Amino acid sequence: MTHETDETYERTERAADMDDDDMSGIHGVISGHATPDEHRPPTARRVVVVAVGAVTAQGDGADELWAGVRSGRTAIGPVRGLPMDGYLTGIGGEVSESRRPAYDYLAAIGGTDREPALDFALAAAEEALAAAGPLDAVPADRWGVAYGTCNGGLRSAEKLLRRTRDGASGADDARHFLLVPPHAAAEALSSAFGFKGPALSVNTACASGAHALAHAVETIRAGRADAMLVGGSDAFTETAFAGFTSLESLSVRPAAPYSKDRDGLSLGEGSGMLVLVEESLARAAGAPILAEILGYGLSADGYHATAPHPEGEGAARAIRGALRTAGLAAEDVGYINGHGTGTPKNDSAESNAVRAALGEAAEKTTLSSTKSMIGHLLGAAGAVEAIVTVLALREQTAPPTANFTELDPKCGLDAVPVTGRPLAMDAALSNNFAFAGANACVAFARPGNPFDEPPAPLDEKVVVTGFGVISAAGSSAGELWETWTSGRALGAEEAGLRVARADFDPAGHITPRERRRMDRLGQLAVAATRSALAHAGLTPDERVGVVLGTGLGPMRSTEEFLLPVLDGDPSHASPAVFPNTVYNAAAGQVAMVVGTKGPTSTATAGHAAGASALTIAHDLLRRGHADAIVVPAAEDLSPGVLAAYRDLPLFSGRPGRAYTLAEGGIALVLERESTARARGARILAEFAGHATASDAVGVGRWDAHGAGVDRAMRGALRQSGVRAEELTGIWANAAGITVADAPEARATGRLAAEADCPVHTPKRTLGEPVGAGAQLSAVLALTGWGSGHPAGPVLINSSSLGGTHISVVLRPASPATEK
Template sequence: MAVVGTGALTSQGAGAAALWEGARAGRVAIRPVQHIDMRGLATKLGGEVEGARTAPRGYRRPEGHRERALDLALAAAEEALAALAALPEGTVAPTRFGLVLGTCNAGLLSARAWLDAARRGAAPDPRLPLLATPQALAESVAAAYGLRGPVLAVNTACASGANAIGLGADLVRQGRADAVLAGGTDAFSDVVFAGFNALESLSPEPAAPYSADRQGLSLGEGSGMVLLVSTGFAAAHGLRPLAEVAGYGLSADGYHVTAPHPEGAGAARAIDSALRRSGVAPEDIGYVNGHGTGTPKNDPAESAAIARALGESAAHTPVSSTKSVIGHLLGAAGAVEAIVTAHALDEQLAPPTAGYTRSAPECPLDYVPGAARPLHTDAALSNNFAFAGANAALVLTRPGTHTPPVPDWDRVVVTGVSVLGPAGDGIQAARRALRAGQEAGSLEGGLRLGRVALGDEEIAPYLTRRQRRRMDRLAVLSIVATAKALADAGLSADESVGVVFGTGTGPMEAMEKFVLPLLEEGAAAADPSVFPNTVYNQAAGQVATHLGLRGPTSTLSVGHATGAAAVAYTADLLAAGHADALVCTVTDTLTEQVARAYTATGAASTRPPGAPADGRFTLAEGSVALVMERLSAARARGATVLGEVLGHGMASDASRARLWDPRGRGMELAMRRALADAGLTPRDVGGVWLSAAGLTAADRAESAAVERVFGSDTAPPSHAPKSVLGEPMGVGGALCLALSLWSGDTRPAGPAVVNSSSLGGSHVSLVVAAGDPHGTGDPGGPDNDEGVNQ
């Protein structure tokens, strides 16, 4: 995939050119931070974006409030999109233009403002939650530029930017978009500084990665975005590629919530995967843009990983760290470092590692000390590793020098299911409640909520009390659900099996627990045992660590469309051969402030049990885990196949004026794309599992879309399980898929369409066939409560 546009805003200044010039010169832009109170911290320094920044496009926000992470992202997006300015308008249709945004902290300043108002007893502005989540930022950028293709948010902490670029390249490569804007963004906050300070990770001087006298990391802020198109599109429209994304790799350490595997085993697997996917040999990598944070544990672990992955050639391959000049940009790091790597290939120049003074025995590679150095290579590697043991590696190549191998495509099936919800433990509990019309939830403080009741005796087989001590409920529910799904599939966890995690609202329990004391007492109140749990992918890391899943890992947060989006990404990773088996786990939990936010936005129901519908939904929590495998792998191990993911489609309403299109055009496009991807027509469909949960305006839009796709007279049966079981936020799409695999007393009449929509107008539609596509195995039937598939 060709990188034809880049945009960046960092402490080096505005623009990708300023970023590259600063990196090439080794000019350190880590200096005293001006707009954050740094009292009580071990450092006063950071890679700060200087000056007041006004976003080039507007977005919905409270009067007087700005979300800095979004302002930074919009500035980088504006620059990257300028690459298309010379082309006729409409060269890329808006419906074929996608966006993948990576972020670690998302709209943390908006979430902080909400929590601060709540702490003071004030009424928080209801528009603040609309800027707090990763998908909220992604949808705001998409709306600003009218991008109506797939719109997704990736949150694999400090690996997010690289993961986003890899996923964006996949969307173009697989024909799901003609162009994708991909990258990352994160902004400074007192919360983040206090957290890293509590972990004793901050350096009092500008970071000196890999050097023997390194003292820790320097934080940075900013955004980096790249514009991706196919090489054929670039050639046809006269666009000059800066570099090409040849491949990427993902892996989980499964080792520790913050520390990397000391031997770099997990990181090496990500690099190996990136090389394999790109078809580039280890000895052909001529430059590595390292993760290079400057911490005592990360630099040796990465050095070991590079040595493991590149073999003998590692000793003479130049490695440098961009973090030495701009700091660690967290979720944006992978994006800005990919931009630097692309420029390094383009100019054939390896930028130096600033601050490097002397070698350390634990870091024995060539870290380009002093000044930039000429290169003679067609391929480079960019590494990013993160909290919760998430690793991502990108292989970039010079344009026209390399053709990646064609993936070994395979069909994708579901072999294990686990459901935890208000109706109880297991898919059968959900099915019984649905058939009986047993509505979820009870009134709590005037709000109708559906909670997961999971007692100590049900958790004990999977986690000890000691293990749970530093976990939140998001992690606990995810571990239990994933373990049950693996048992259902009869699959043993190992380093080849990974986890794709999804969450709509994220780790709000940990966020509230960490932030509220800070607002009261300042940085001294920061709890180092809680801070690592505030990243969205922390539950994925806990799952990987406690269950031994060390294959590819990623975390998506796409609002209420998360479940379906996570299934779609899992299916694409498997189909292309990134792994033979992955667990797709989607979890959301309720906290006081989450419930309050939904109430403030007018989405959550307040009706008592049995009362008439009030045009809003019953807010619920839950966890669904699906074991998904390549069909060939499932066949080889004799697995029982419950169903097949035949295809999927995505689209966005991308509206600056409203949250979703009342005519349902985005949902309609997602369904039509899913059917086309599956090679089916509307008449082939045996049922539609709706996103509808009771929110009148959104449900009407979906209903209109379904009628246009299937017709009013010939439409297949529709199911709206969330209107009974509650709206489990991001879990809904995965729950509906699980229910669709066996939905009644007889086999489904045909494949099912499963719809899912975020409250910001992002839509994902799946096409799923129940049962074994080529066998006669019975997955258990709807009333088989004793069978293995529950």
Template structure:
């Protein structure tokens, strides 16, 4: 990692589709007027629910077949994102920014849930689901569809920290611009209303029959909403050169974990306060510089008092002079899009020095004792504003936005190495990285034949890690993640549950997500409606639930985030964790990447033609964890260094067909970017760990790219997935763990999604 000059990041355009209307101007006008757009839902049945209202988008723009999909079906969450992107990019002249330097970070809680629901509906009715549905289910599928539609070939990533996703996505995208990994990023969030989500929150008894009244003594629950919000981020100096107007600047953002409960916030607000403090620290400002907080403000009995305490803990005496309001009181809770839509409102607020009110506020609550602007918008002079978003699984995010031209000083990026001090692996070869390494050395594919295809499953005893009672409401994704994270921490010399562990962050990744929980929750609804919703299963349907389980069971309260980048997930997670450490958010993180085999997952891959045949791969499940920390942190603990994360790079093919570029140009750009980030030439790489798993359409372009960059007789090439199977998002993390398990010079690790996103890592290994 090299030190870089601090780049100020400007929001130069915004787009939003909400219950207030089809444009960001509608959102801001409705918010500042305190207009409530939560009303009776028209496009979904509401029978059997405790409410009939939500922040529904009345008219979703026609996508005009801008992505491959079954006839007669559209993915509403993607349609909303495309509409918001149209607005955000409308004023940007074509090719003003190099598409190779222009990327996407999309936040979402439920991603293509409607596509997954349709797959399950057809399946349970005895039909054959259209394979195109599988291409629309995952978060990365939506991000890639967005990038492909606009031809954006820079970093393309999906963030899935539940209701904190939109804010996390904007913060991460700002980092990519700030560190020079991209010149421009389209970032934000999207989520759509569905009978599944409504039934889930109804089962938790969280919904209000009347529009939500955040912070008010008369509040009775939340109102759900839907929509999308996207911002266009550009370096402030570049924006000025290009003649782009800055609405606000992303001065910083903070992340934290409650490590407390699957759905409820930590009551004392301490976890959320850590995210706010982190945001202030990243911006180099004091609490007294903040004039407005756009609060998480859901209107639930537990969340609002916890957030009030968090604001007081983080801002101290300055909290009494800060204006606070909740956009959710007007458009509802937009889940993964909430942080982005509320960030757009906050950007307008700080630009104009005008804070929107909290609608529905009638009576004071002694536990909520801040200035919530119940009687209309309020003015403020301070040049900074915060936007808070807190989520299921205890994930917290806070965005710090600045008025254009405001002076602030961010911490200098740490030039210390980010090192790997612990690794663990659960693979079909056995429990531990040694078992995986031995299998690769033997070269004999592992797994068992099932239904004419080779599948690799993990066998592990959870009892030493989690009691039967603890596992009662966990799914397999969470169980495997806790086991691998605990192993990696102990290998690094950090005992779970200790004060030392409490400082560690959690970066979780999954390629396919919580498909076990999704089927278990959705199928009964299809037959019996909301009455069949299981409140014990619903929290496990969010992608970041395993991150919350890791934090809760192992006592980790540092920054947390969840990524889902298809088969490139493992590499993306390691790269993001290394950047969070270099940017001084945290000194150590455990990166845990897990995917599990379910019938739905196997059938979806089989429907794509990826399984069963000579031109196919063996599908596997697994979980890999790596402990990353600054070299100073490792030295202070006396930890053994296994390897060093030297650099990483991301690129996308941006193919409308959602397949690889046949010449491997995106992969070549990702490898080149990773080498440049590491400050190394191709001749200095000793080994390349390939993404190749047996699918010719993906493997051949990678081979061509490696040949061009290194020459046909270049460094040794390893393809561990030919032996251990294709473990989906786990693959690149497994390759990195295997690479640092050996010794020698620098290695390059490749990861690629089947949708044409490529993320590559460069690592140094222990020379002993």
């Protein structure tokens, strides 16, 4: 095997093409739609909310949610669906009524054991899309999905692990691991409704739903989609109740946010979904416009794994960012749907943040908590509370904070105690703050609002100025390059699989104090980030953010936390480990240890997670939300992860299985061109463009012809202004998993024939680094330009294990871009 197109991949391509149908129809569909740039007018595209759907403890539907919240009804009571012995509390905002969704996601994997978080999401989505009315002018590949969650399909994992440990697992159990990753729900939603545009999942713990909204708005504004189904979902899990019990954060009574006698939070479950559409298309279709999303702000505390900054510094920056991007003054804000968890530290910190951001206007602004009535829905909270904010604007009503008893001077703002009231307002904010210090604020306005169009965002080039590598090949790009070009295959047999471990000493990157309570995933992310920032010569601050990509997430910490609980009782839950069980814990460690306090997010698109993180960072930078963003992708292969890969029928028992799983952390530093030039940075490449496409054929499945890969690659080329014949290389996703490699081989074979360029397959020798594949290929491509490869545009492919395809175009710096 060499570093050029390997023979195995060529054989896969030839075998795939033996029974290939005529692809002219697919190319006709691809070429028949306008390009992203053709869809984007010179002025900023405005984004409106046309419909909502919800499943919460208030009942089945958004109307039930609003009726309960508006009246101040507390729907927090005894939990019936989980064994509750041993927890600090026995109550929560449990969903007792939920429609069975029409879409049968189990048809693709078999079995009968449903995932409640996915059921909630599908039911809420069905309601929202039905209420949106006909949007026939939006073709399938211009519809996207953005999904936020904290726990993903963790309830399914808990059931599977318990059955396995009890010796009661069945033949279908292994297939249900496909429902566990957060991105499975995004792909199920795409498949359920035939949406073939961008599909992304984000996991920033309790701010996930709000982050999904922010990224969806950016996707529409950038012209990559015309409509997005956006929301979040989480179901009750033993992990969550045991974790918050270990932190002593749960209240034995329904939560009383902002009240002087508040003593903890109440957990909730459910889902909220919103349909976002570009305004002119919504009006042309006659869709009901409920509200406009004017802007948003994201930030990182960089302070503590679970506690907010006491003065709300990071949260205040997110609120200011929302006001700035929305073009709002502090006095324009009539209502804020607060984060309002009911814990002493969170509520006072949020109140401080609101005062810091709004100044004197804060004393005249209402700030109430929906969580007082439905509980804390974790990853779904941002979406459900956005729905309440939208309906509050529509009804000109400030919903109350239930269970409020007495004003706390440490909070002190108008919490709309107990009873809602009429309130004339044109604009409202929704706050969500999370573990690991991830903050989000989204700004909404009523239809026909008096505000001028929000200020036009920046739209400038994004460049790469540094990278860092921690891999099984070594801790430098040179070692990675030498291993690949030599054809030396990495990995050794382990647990029935071939595994390539990253053997690195964290002491060379992280001090003992910094490593305290940092898990291996966090260590890999921090080490790669520090190397990348040093390579870029960049010192992080509040204008430097972090967007992490991870497909597997913190499975080692989750196993360490959960397995003792399953063996015994919740008293075995470790408060030291629990904070590391959220997917964005590693990004939070980067912010805390390294100092990246700008926009933060965590992308979880499975094996395409790193590529998804790059696209999110690119769009944030292009629109001026930060000056620079470091984008690490990190994966840690735990025993449970290896067991799942070994047992999944998706991978096992297939002829020709020849993949190696690899771990490590690889980071890129992206910057706005103007700021990179201003500081005299060495510019390594221009991030010219990207595109994401979904196959929409079901959980764990691909379009056999590679149509989604084709759309992603050609969309990225169009967006970057690069012709196929200009490509000097295609860096393939191929890793030795035949059912995924064959469709890509068909698509890349067609494009490579037009481009007359090689197809590189580095994962064949270096291993499949799960979510870090795009970063791996990017580092090799950039290294190759200085090591004999033609210095020209390259296309980098990444695909999830469920038909989400992302393509990125890098090209050498042009004279206008060079230092």
